[in-house]
Amino acid sequence: MIWILAAVLAVVVFVISMYNQIVHLEVKLEESKSGIDVALAKRYAVLTNMQESVKGYVKHESEVLEQVVQLRKGMSIHEMNQANGELNELHNRLIALVESYPDLKASDLFLDFQAAIVDCEEHLQAARRFYNSNAALFNEKILTFPGSLFAQAMKKSKQDYFASETSEREQIEVSF
Amino acid sequence: MVQQLExxxxxxxxxxxxxxAGILIVSFIVMLVFSNRGLFGAFLFLVMMDIVAIALVYQSIKKKYGLAYKEICLKEMLSKEFDDLRVDFEHGFSEDQIREGHLVTLYDRFYSDDYISAKLHGIPFECSDIHVQDVVRSGKTTTVVTRFQGFYLKVPLKKTxxxxxxxxxxxxxDNGNPRGWFSDMPELEKLKMEDEQFNQKFSVYAxxxxxAFYLLTPRFLEEIKRVEACYEGRCLFGFLHGSLxxxxxxxxxxxxxSLFEKADEIKLNEHHQQIQMIKGIIECVRKECEEA
Known part of the structure; x- marks a missing residue:
């Protein structure tokens, strides 16, 4: 009898532990997703500020900067990927436009923007790597046995990764 | 100069x-005087006292010679490699400075010497040797265990x-978690980097x-692996208060x-290698460091 009780207790402890591990990983994943949110918002703010400053400088060409990137709270990773792609595109357009204005390119304002953008990109890169690391841990847990059984019962599915900026950059074609 | 040192x-x-020889002769005479009284215990005590006295004399003379060697040869070698050199061969980092770093656990005894403060390619750094010992008492026996012996380096970083x-x-x-029960460190989480080879060798807590991912860029992970490959000892890296x-x-x-070693080509070359190691670490982290 005592052995049966011990076995039941072991199973209960195991179930609770597995459940908690999956929930813990999911919470960490959500946390790291919010890190991408913050980094994207920061990059968005810097780029839109730069866009406004450049608009004032190149009034007759400002129509090429009319594209508006939308960010909203609670975006999925797929939407974040899309928004980041749009921000990349805006960044590339701004750089290409500034190239034809040497005065603007050499100005302190533009150099400050460049430094701010590099910093934002480094933070975004860090947030992306942190999220992907947590997504890898979560996916590993729910795709391998016995985690897969619990994941099915808890209706958890494989999480998308946040695409790397460099691979997206290569896909973007800048044309005016 | 080497001749002078020799x-x-x-x-x-x-x-x-x-x-x-003086200590041994005095002991021998004392032994002869008391030998007919059959005091074997006193004889043993005397031998032990002799060993202790000779060891103390050796340590004091070795320290003098060591300091002379460092002032004459080592300082010159260091000044050839680094700018704005400041050295203090008798002292090093304080116990509090090492405690604040949370990299090395401190025990009963702490020693530090060979403090070096200098710049390499405009990057300021500080380093010194540290030695941490644990005195373990169990019943009648007391054992001194070395917990850490090696060098400690501090370099300011560019990133905030x-x-x-x-x-x-x-x-x-060792699970690698630097946070003990009563540590004043904040809650740390264990992280997995994307480099599997790195994860096998190192534990990352942040x-x-x-x-952590902002500072530990893929390039930095490679540099850490390179530093680890250069040293035979255990390597620990901490990013704290804006410094590495x-x-x-x-x-x-x-x-x-040692007193029995000449300051010859071999010894100078050995210490030159140690200086190159310090340079190597700073070169590795150069891009991430603050130029002053």
Missing amino acids: EKRRLEMKKFMLIS FKSWIVVREKEFL SDGVD HVAVDSREDHFDI
């Missing part, structure tokens, strides 16, 4: 031999961060995951010289 070494050796990040080379029976702290437990004093 003369000093010979003089110190002679001094040591004479003092040791508020969190605590510790990268520790994995060791048997109070903020994004900050590096501790290498190599179980040796880096610029030590």
Whole structure:
């Protein structure tokens, strides 16, 4: 009898532990997703500020900067990927436009923007790597046995990764 | 200069031999006087006292010779490699400075010497040797265990961060978590980097995951692996208070010289290698460091 009780207790402890591990990983994943949110918002703010400053400088060409990137709270990773792609595109357009204005390119304002953008990109890169690391841990847990059984019962599915900026950059074609 | 140092070494050796011989002769006479009284315990005590006295004399003479070697040879070697050099061969980091770093656990005894503060390619750094010992008392016996012996380096970083990040080379029976029960460190989470080879060798703990990935770029991970490959000892890296702290437990004093060693080509070359190691670490982290 005592052995049966011990076995039941072991199973209960195991179930609770597995459940908690999956929930813990999911919470960490959500946390790291919010890190991408913050980094994207920061990059968005810097780029839109730069866009406004450049608009004032190149009034007759400002129509090429009319594209508006939308960010909203609670975006999925797929939407974040899309928004980041749009921000990349805006960044590339701004750089290409500034190239034809040497005065603007050499100005302190533009150099400050460049430094701010590099910093934002480094933070975004860090947030992306942190999220992907947590997504890898979560996916590993729910795709391998016995985690897969619990994941099915808890209706958890494989999480998308946040695409790397460099691979997206290569896909973007800048044309005016 | 090396000739001058060699003369000093010979003089110190002679001094040591004479003092040791004096101690032994006095002990021998005392033994002869008391031998017919059958005091075997007193004889043993005397032998032990002799060993202690000779060891103390050796340590004091060795320290004098070591300091002379460092002032004459080592300082010159260092000044050729680094700018704005400031050295203090008798002192090092304070216990509090090492405690604040949270990289090395402190025990009962702490020693530090060979402090070096200088610049390499405009990057300021500070380093010194540290030695941490634990005095273990069990019943009648007392054992002194060395917990850390090696060098400690501090370099300011360019990137700003508020969190605590510790990268520790994995060791048997050590989970790598630097946070003890009563630690004043914030809650640390264990992180997995994307480099599997790195994860096998090191444990990463951080109070903020994004900050950890911000500082530990893939290039930096490669540099950490390179530093680890250069040293035989256990390597620990900490990102704290805007600086990079590096501790290498190599179980040796880096610029030590014994009274029986000449300051010859071989010894100078050995210490030159140690200087190159320090340079190597700073070169590795150069891009991430603050130029002043």
